[in-house]
Amino acid sequence: MLAVIRYTVPGPQTDEFAGQAREILAVFEAQPGFVSGQLSRSVDEEELWALVSEWEGAGFYRRALSAARLVMYPLMTLMINEPSAFEAVYRSERGGASPKLG
Template sequence: MLGGMLALIRYSVPGAQAEEFTGQARTIMRTFAAQDGYRGGHIGRSVDEPELWALVSEWEGAGFYRRALSAARMDMYPLMTLMINEPSAFEIVPGDPEG
């Protein structure tokens, strides 16, 4: 898969909200997976800071990701107060890192 982009949305989730967060995060990822241009994704939790979570997804391009955000906005709304406000879209740099 050449080109494309990665999306990384980070959240700061108090321990008492972790179960509720993971349920809502799964809903968001299902919505993403149903969108055009979606390549795959994961929900992750920091091994060093357990309150830090991430939704990571890969897309054919930024336009696909932006449209998916629009489609998922109602799913994402309950988690907005936990979201870390930072850029989330990253261009994939083509090429073999070893060569």
């Protein structure tokens, strides 16, 4: 399961935001079901950021959101309000595609 939380971050808040986002990833990393995570910035719109994480399932992600709520709260005003959880239905990797998932 892939989770993508997007943020619009004004230039002057970039350093503070990046530090807080790393804290969120640290909390996520300590949660059961966490597979990987990264903080990414748009190459086309420098104010657009994404906190991307991969989980063993949606339940793990939802419980991790509860565990991280205090760390996530200061960034809520920068968050883009949209669905964030995505179920994998097909995966392609170097060396060949995987069969349909799920």
